[in-house]
Amino acid sequence: MDHANPSALQVCPGCDPPQPPEPARVSRRRKGLSRAQYLDGILAGDRTVLAQAITLIESSRAADRELADQLVEQCLRSSGNSLRVGITGVPGAGKSTLIEALGNYLITECGQKVAVLAIDPSSERTGGSILGDKTRMATLAASDMAFIRPSPSRGSFGGVAQHTREAMLLCEAGGYRNIIVETIGVGQSETAVHNMVDFFLLVTLAGAGDELQGIKRGVMELADLVAINKADGDNVVAADRTVAEAKNALHYLPGSRSGWTARAIACSALTGRGIREIWNCALDNAALTRANGCFDENRREQRRRWMHETLELGLRQFFSAHPLIRMRMETFEREVLEGHTTPFRAARTLLEMYSNLGSGRTP
Numbered sequence: 001m002d003h004a005n006p007s008a009l010q011v012c013p014g015c016d017p018p019q020p021p022e023p024a025r026v027s028r029r030r031k032g033l034s035r036a037q038y039l040d041g042i043l044a045g046d047r048t049v050l051a052q053a054i055t056l057i058e059s060s061r062a063a064d065r066e067l068a069d070q071l072v073e074q075c076l077r078s079s080g081n082s083l084r085v086g087i088t089g090v091p092g093a094g095k096s097t098l099i100e101a102l103g104n105y106l107i108t109e110c111g112q113k114v115a116v117l118a119i120d121p122s123s124e125r126t127g128g129s130i131l132g133d134k135t136r137m138a139t140l141a142a143s144d145m146a147f148i149r150p151s152p153s154r155g156s157f158g159g160v161a162q163h164t165r166e167a168m169l170l171c172e173a174g175g176y177r178n179i180i181v182e183t184i185g186v187g188q189s190e191t192a193v194h195n196m197v198d199f200f201l202l203v204t205l206a207g208a209g210d211e212l213q214g215i216k217r218g219v220m221e222l223a224d225l226v227a228i229n230k231a232d233g234d235n236v237v238a239a240d241r242t243v244a245e246a247k248n249a250l251h252y253l254p255g256s257r258s259g260w261t262a263r264a265i266a267c268s269a270l271t272g273r274g275i276r277e278i279w280n281c282a283l284d285n286a287a288l289t290r291a292n293g294c295f296d297e298n299r300r301e302q303r304r305r306w307m308h309e310t311l312e313l314g315l316r317q318f319f320s321a322h323p324l325i326r327m328r329m330e331t332f333e334r335e336v337l338e339g340h341t342t343p344f345r346a347a348r349t350l351l352e353m354y355s356n357l358g359s360g361r362t363p
């Protein structure tokens with residue numbers, strides 16, 4: 001449910017008085033909070049409880065899942081009043097540094113709290129950039145008005161995306177009206193993030209007719225704004241040239257249904273160039289789409305998609321966890337590898353076995 005408050009998003013600079021610091025933290029056991037304690041803590045803006053609640057939703061224990069579902073349901077009533085911004089780009093493009101700059105801008109110039117969530121599909125493979133992110137956002141991490149949550153380092157990608165969506169709702173209930181989701185620009189992650197945000201920012205680098213061509217057309221199509229980062233020092237001229245190239249490339253892409261025309265700008269997370277413009281661009285987009293109904297329609301469609309994705313994820317988990325399927329999977333895999341059966345027949349037979357289990361028939 002989106003309880004959007006348009007006035008909250010219209011004007012940014014100086015629009016809100018700085019919010020009061022969060023309540024003094026009471027020492028409490030790390031585990032075992034009741035649902036009411038979680039809820040009260042989140043609603044009161046207690047970041048420790050918020051972090052614990054996100055750990056709860058990331059838990060795979062059935063009892064935790066039930067409590068987490070109840071909590072997310074209750075938080076939903078206080079969520080939605082936010083601007084959700086997704087940021088993607090190749091590793092090293094400067095996403096985290098840019099988020100640090102944007103976050104500091106929001107806190108100091110707009111007096112608004114900001115939550116940063118990270119989806120890192122590579123984390124399982126590489127151990128993740130969790131420490132990197134925390135250190136790249138050092139100033140932000142030290143602020144009472146920021147909440148930074150690195151991605152979990154384990155679990156399937158679908159699961160990670162699922163947890164990020166729920167974490168986003170909890171952050172909104174905690175009064176974070178700016179949610180920034182960072183992902184690295186590889187494969188499925190940028191589509192997943194695009195499907196959970198209102199505004200999608202692609203961070204890229206100068207240098208770069210080649211660079212732009214290297215970016216998959218699909219990602220350019222998703223972008224509401226392309227930011228050419230590191231436009232500082234010797235890089236300024238090249239960055240400005242890349243902006244022109246990006247504008248040209250965007251011009252040939254199909255227009256968005258919302259009537260928004262994607263933009264390109266140069267920025268520097270280090271010098272602060274373009275930071276205000278980036279945020280104003282997100283606000284312009286929100287103003288346009290709120291006025292023509294696309295903002296709410298997009299969020300409604302996202303909720304429908306989340307339901308289906310959660311369903312698919314759950315079905316996959318039920319399927320793979322079933323003892324009979326686990327027992328037979330290896331045999332079928334071997335038969336496929338040795339060419340004794342086709343991948344299609346093997347998959348269909350396993351599915352039939354599973355569906356017969358549900359109907360009580362002998363598999």
Ligand SMILES: Nc1nc2c(ncn2[C@@H]2O[C@H](COP(=O)(O)OP(=O)(O)OP(=O)(O)O)[C@@H](O)[C@H]2O)c(=O)[nH]1
Nearest residue numbers: 090091092093094095096097136184230268269270
């Ligand atoms: N000159 C310059 N360097 C920058 C800028 N922004 C980031 N950097 C540097 O680029 C490097 C990578 O920055 P990150 O913010 O970690 O990049 P990222 O895109 O988050 O990287 P991953 O999370 O690993 O995908 C760091 O050494 C930053 O200091 C900028 O605007 N100008």
Ligand SMILES: [Mg+2]
Nearest residue numbers: 095096129133
């Ligand atoms: Mg990063």
